[in-house]
Amino acid sequence: MTLQQISTTRRAFLAGSGLVIGLALTPRLSAFAATKGVQAGGEDALTALNAFVKIGADDTVTVLSKHIEFGQGPFTGLATLVAEELDADWSQMRAVHSPADDKVYANLAFGLQGTGGSTSIGNSYEQLRKAGATARAMLVAAAAEEWGVPVGEITVEKGRIKHAASGKESGFGALTVKAATQTPPENPKLKDPSQFVLIGQELPKLDTIGKTNGTAIFTLDIATDDMLIAVVAHPDHFGASVKSFDDSEARKVKGVIDVKQVPQGVAVYADNTFAALKGRDSLKIEWDLSKAETRSSKALEADYAKNFAEKGLEATNNGDVQAAFSKDGVQTLEAELVFPFLAHAPMEPLDAVFMKAADGSLDIYTGAQFPGMDLATAAKIVGLDPSKVRVNTQLTGGSFGRKAQFGSPYMQEAAAVYAATDRTRPVKHMWTREDDIRGGYYRPMYAHKMRGAIDAEGRITAWDQVIVGQSIMGKADLDETSVEGASNLPYVIPNLRVTSHNVELAVPPLWWRSVGHTHTGFAVETFVDELLQKVGKDPVEGRLALLTNEPRHMGTLKKVAEMADWGSTVPDGRSRGVAVVRSFGTYVAQIVEISAGDDGAPRVHKVWCAVDCGVAINPNVIKAQMEGGIGYGLGAVLFDAVTLGEGGKIVQSNFHDYRSLRINEMPAVDVAIIASTEKPTGVGEPGVPPIGPAVANAWRRLTGSPVRRLPIVNVVTS
Template identity: 55%
Template sequence: MGFETTRRGLLAGGAGLMLALTLPIGRGRAQVTVAGPFAPNAFIRIGTDDLVTVMSKHLEMGQGPYTGLATLVAEELDADWAQMRAEGAPADDKLYANLAFGAQGTGGSTAIANSFMQMRKAGAAARAMLVAAAAQEWGVPAAEITVKAGVVAHPGSGKTSGFGALSAAAASQPVPEDPPVKAPADFVLIGKDRPKLDTKAKTDGSAQFALDVYRDGMLTVVVAHPPKFGATVASFDDKDALAVKGVQMVRQIPSGVAVYATNTYAALKGRDALQVNWDESKAETRGSAELFEAFTKAAQAGGTTVEEQGDLAAFTGAAKTLEAEYHFPYLAHAPMEPLDAVIEVKGGKAELWYGCQFPAFDRPTVAATLGVPVEDVQINVLLAGGSFGRRAQGSAHLAAEAAAVAKAAGADGTFKLLWTREDDIRGGYYRPLTVHRFRAGLDDAGKIIAWENIVANQSIMMGTPMEPMLQGGPDSTSFEGSTGLPYILGAKRIGWARMESPVSVLWWRSVGHTHTAYAVETFLDQVLEAAGKDPVAGRLELLPPEATRERGVIEKVAEISGWTGRTRDGKGYGVAYTKSFGTYVAQVAEVQDMGGVPRVTKVWCAVDCGIAVNPNVIRAQIEGGIGYALGTALHNHISLAPGGEVEQSNFHDYPMLRISEMPAVEVAIIASEADPTGIGEPGVPPLGPAMANAWRALTGRAQNVLPFGGATS
């Protein structure tokens, strides 16, 4: 999806002890409205204490929007970094829509990209209003007033003021319709390392997550979900559950059977005592081996063409043809904070507290479930302990379940819905199980003259409220990264076979690129080796001359890693390149053989994400993405036993990367004046193929089935 960084958001002013504003979208003259200090309706609040609070329209789940958006505002406001704060904006599509989606939500690494100009304009407008207020109060021309590090000054008269003393007067000033912003050469904060704004609160325990919310009379609720995907409740016996001390009631809801209790322990014990008979007539009863068999046959059949260039008859003239097949398992997101939410229903209105990633979907879902107007549903967006796509639910199933829990109670009340780690790991909404089939043809000179890639997996978007975004076309998230490659590959065809299963699937950090990058970059590496080409030089040869940003990251990672070839000093070296979410990334992995198991000792990464708003956050996201991808490639898979039940349940059999397994990481950020692009996800895709290419260079063994630690099919 595209977006315009020059598009303006909605602008409204505020009064009282703060200044609140956003920028108008396609409007004429901006209007000033009143907003109280405890119910801001905009992006910026300036208190009498000089503190500037930025209302983040993007969920903070560890990827840094609180810090990034505050940096954009502070830059144009000319604030001091020490006075900046951030909070999650409440659910409100009109004020806080993601300009990439047209609705409020966080995902696709769009937080900074879609907000870049919007938040800068908001900061510039606030600055202009403070300057106008000072000019009026001091009786001097506005052009003679300066703002630096949070101080408004008139050098000629020596008068100075902080923001707070001017905020009430500034709120009555006309709102600039299109305030000018700085040129990159004038940036003071953008491009500089800054500590994340939420680190202190997360360190001292004052940060608020849904688990920290307690309301008077609140009941804790856990739900017994079907053990097989697609199964439903046939009947249940709650006698033993109700006998557990603290259990207040048991109710059937659309997603299962809910147990309500005065505390978490009682709720879990009550659920353990519950007896449920499940109707499995529409359930998935195939195991992983059967699913892979079906998906493989579909890939072999060729699928539907989603990209085509030239004539694949070129294969008949190939001097050498290479083929490969890749199997990727279902993957759980496994964030440190499993799903949870607090909902309070009172007098026909509902208020919720949780790490809500897509308020645009969740708010109307709650309203429809409860049968109340959307405006009577308030969502307070709290911090989330990770997500990696798990809370970005097109189906809004968590919000629907919370609302169903409240509705089934039959009376007003407050309810904390909790998913355990086992609920999370076994609860579906996985990265889709995927099969890739490849073939490539080389001529006598080792030039690639034909390329075919068939992808078979389930669609994430079809059958959800997001399907209209596809405009009748195929679900590109299923094969993105297989299409639109920058390499010159001769005649080529990319096919997609859409598979069906009751197993629920969802985006997973970097979505389709997680498997396409691995498959494309490892197969390409084998093809280049067969052609007698170096992995770095071979990739550069395949790029057209105008592919400068692609070349930039590949050449840079080769430089910082001291690339000399596939092996040296008993270690293997592998390179991989991907472009995802508008960001160009190349990585080199250094691998040792530890008794038949790969040990990644160092990773070099070059990244071009446009203007680097905060290099500290960029490096952190690349490092975190590398760790997340490495743990997954080494250890993780969700497998279904024959009959359809998930075999994994917690971190003992779905392990996270240990700190002792984390390699040293060196990140080079390419200097750029291009508009910022995403960074939360692009660090993930290249790691797996870079590691696999290094492992094959070292051992001669290609890893076409993930994870490395065990077969999944």
């Protein structure tokens, strides 16, 4: 499908979109929805009953998802919430991305439209159920008016509206136009959880078929005959800028149309991707390194360590840590840990399509994790009023935090590239895998210094932890994302101190899947395991004794121990490790079984995982996210690091030197979901933090050597 066809379909959709009760919305169809045939005319006409629910004449129910779908399941989860209260049949349900609107489609946890922090289900749980209940009430009111019967005598089940006494029955579609004229209830009654029919069921994901048969549209798929492909040459050093460039050879490449300097580097425009990349390779650029980061990773590590002896920003200070360490008869343990920069490495690198409409307005097609912010950024750079810019959010091949950037730096580059043209042709701005791996906005490099004290009875009496790294939030004072998971330690330790140091680098930082828990979870869970081993305590029983104030921590830990038959005989040459981490309100415990592979590196054979995420909306999605988080986290802890070489030059560039976990390295995974009546919490990120320390703990017990730096395999420093 060409972009013109998508645009035509979108305009047709708008023409038949119907009335939106109480809201002045003009929803715009995403490319994904266009491929699903959701358009005006005939049986596919849609009527909006509220900002989140549209119903077609063919009885289909389309949910407008305020959260981007990049594989973590909001299309399915949000549609489940609507379908439950609407009493729809799952076969009726569809989902598309909502328009960019920071008010109507705000993430209630953020105050603006955005996806992140594993908040999609948690912040939408009541809101989307109310949207479904409101639509149901309006359909019932329409049926009562149409049939001349009392509202209270009408029932709805599996997408059918019925009046038993008269025998009248209808699908949603026949009544939806009349329903749109009904006054929506202000506070529709929601079901008691005991009445749930769809919530808690393993429903198939709505986006699976399109993603497996190739019909799903991603930004990279969008193309028109007259589209320009644009790529930007970036420096090899963070903080460098263009001093001068020679584009004479680039302009000789067949298909290259133009070369322009933009704030982020030098852009090459071409008729096709091959020409754009070849033209970029032909550029001769002199870079100004006067403001660049020129220290190597090894030098940064040494500079980080200097902070350990300095007074830091206080995150937690309970009891008297110093006195506890000074008592007679205490045993102590110290450890210093180093965590490298980590790239997000989603399957689909950053990309965006810009297309000028006939009226001079601008359509942008991109995987927008913060669409309102992207829209405002693009509008400012291209010089248009925001009302003249539309961000059409697309299905996206992963993110893991990469597209959740305050200030929208990628959109700044993409918009600058488009603005530098005469705007007569659509422009697809794209990054390659190398651009992505070398593009910064990494999980920052961190260093931890740990000290623990154990008294004569074998009790952990003191814990002192110093964390050094960049502030993701750009703060001069304490950044909670640097210390989360450590400052709120779940273990009962009477004397606890956690401090933090913010360092400034030219390397731009960003949250990475599970944010601070990526390093604090590892540091806490490996160190407590070492302390327990030092006094001969079982890793599970020792933790349980320290978690007396944390019943949900205890519940997941007990469940995973039961799943793995903890304490049973482990095969020769193998070892087991355990970790339990609470992140984003979700509790996850994991046990791994490992051996030493032929290359001497850890080989993970099996992972048992117990998760408590409150009400389980869709166990299928929860299990998939735990499995995905385990694979993602395992690849990082074993293999991944972005390093700066001599003079600060970026070393890694693609999957050959920043490699992901391979399919033959993926362990068998067994997931159990703890039954709960608590409000649902997120699952996109919490599966990641426990896998690293569980592997490291098993590895230490197998080899006798603690893991003090990551990755475990093929550490590269200069």
